Amino acid sequence: MGLCDELAPTLQRKDTRLRAALTGEKRVAIAIWKLATPDSYQSVANQFGLGKSTVGIVLIQVCKAISCILLRRTVTLGNVHDIVAGFAQMGFPNCGGAIDGTHILILAAAHLASEYVNQKGYFSMVLQALVDHREHFIDINAGWPGKVHDARIFRNTCLFRKLQAGIFFPDQKITVVEVEMPIVILGDTAYPLMLWLMKPYTGSLDSSKEQFNNWPSWCRMTVECAFGHLKGRWRSLYGKLDLANDSIPVVISACCTLHNICEGKGERFTQAWTLEVQHLEAEFEQPESRAIKGAQRGAARIRDALREQF
Structure with missing residues (x-):
């Protein structure tokens, strides 16, 4: 949840007429799960009820946010x-x-x-x-x-x-x-x-x-x-x-x-x-x-x- 608070400004998305945007918490959870396990994109997609391509997109979004916001003050x-x-x-x-x-x-x-x-x-x-x-x-x-x-x-x-x-x-x-x-x-x-x-x-x-x-x-x-x-x-x-x-x-x-x-x-x-x-x-x-x-x-x-x- 600490990560979610730090990354929220970068990860927040607006809902559209077609679908509700994924919350920042869910985006972080997807990325952490993918990074912490050797699971395939399809396996993670099934775990979170999403499409396989969405998992890949979310992973890169979260990793870029971590590198942009936290990298220089952490490493x-x-x-x-x-x-x-x-x-x-x-x-x-x-x-x-x-x-x-x-x-x-x-x-x-x-x-x-x-x-x-x-x-x-x-x-x-x-x-x-x-x-x-x-x-x-x-x-x-x-x-x-x-x-x-x-x-x-x-x-x-x-x-x-x-x-x-x-x-x-x-x-x-x-x-x-x-x-x-x-x-x-x-x-x-x-x-x-x-x-x-x-x-x-x-x-x-x-x-x-x-x-x-x-x-x-x-x-x-x-x-x-x-x-x-x-x-x-x-x-x-x-x-x-x-x-x-x-x-x-x-x-x-x-x-x-x-x-x-x-x-x-x-x-x-x-x-x-x-x-x-x-x-x-x-x-x-x-x-x-x-x-x-x-x-x-x-x-x-x-x-x-x-x-x-x-």
């Missing part, structure tokens, strides 16, 4: 001090978030279909997200074809440009073994090593490098858990989204917004959903992006200092 950075303190408790200093990408199943794309086939052989779109210590989405980017490498997606986001310009986080530096370190984010080996992005060591590893790799991997689990809860709660993301290509990112963004709302309000996440996610993940395994070796000057010194401190 946002929030209190940086709390985030840094949260990751510090997990063992990594001056960390502002963990970044990763996940593949969302889609039907064959209408145009340039081969671009959407990922390394595991199924059609997908990529959701790239930055997550805080509470598994809330701080920044999202959805819609890139499944064939595109995570690093390329990242370099073409507003998040990358803001981090590069030093305007996403406040200028808050700490000293690690005589080396200055700004607030950083954590990524896996598919991302470039930057002054503000730490990643694991690759190649031949000695014991100290292996020990270092264990620390950020623990903190990076926040983004994996966020993706697990996102897909477990909004199971339509596992149903090969049957939508036009330009509508899919809107639905994904709406699900991310709803994830933050549910997590923020302490909504219960059941074990049964986790088991379903694990079953579906086994059927459609996530591709692994190729590791890259690029490093910004000075970034290796920060990582080496962190390794020495750990």
Whole structure:
């Protein structure tokens, strides 16, 4: 009902001579049901006594309203001090978030279909997200074809440009073994090593490098858990989204917004959903992006200092 109140100005429609307009409450209920289940459009239509095409129209209307009204104030950075303190408790200093990408199943794309086939052989779109210590989405980017490498997606986001310009986080530096370190984010080996992005060591590893790799991997689990809860709660993301290509990112963004709302309000996440996610993940395994070796000057010194401190 809180959602209905927020979205009412956008979803309200007038009655016509032919039929009464669907209420805002019913529109929201239809969309939530469709997003939260792997049910077909026909099944949802039967549940609500509507036509199949009406369900599709209502779903997009509600998702656009969520993205327009709630996205920017829900998927946002929030209190940086709390985030840094949260990751510090997990063992990594001056960390502002963990970044990763996940593949969302889609039907064959209408145009340039081969671009959407990922390394595991199924059609997908990529959701790239930055997550805080509470598994809330701080920044999202959805819609890139499944064939595109995570690093390329990242370099073409507003998040990358803001981090590069030093305007996403406040200028808050700490000293690690005589080396200055700004607030950083954590990524896996598919991302470039930057002054503000730490990643694991690759190649031949000695014991100290292996020990270092264990620390950020623990903190990076926040983004994996966020993706697990996102897909477990909004199971339509596992149903090969049957939508036009330009509508899919809107639905994904709406699900991310709803994830933050549910997590923020302490909504219960059941074990049964986790088991379903694990079953579906086994059927459609996530591709692994190729590791890259690029490093910004000075970034290796920060990582080496962190390794020495750990």
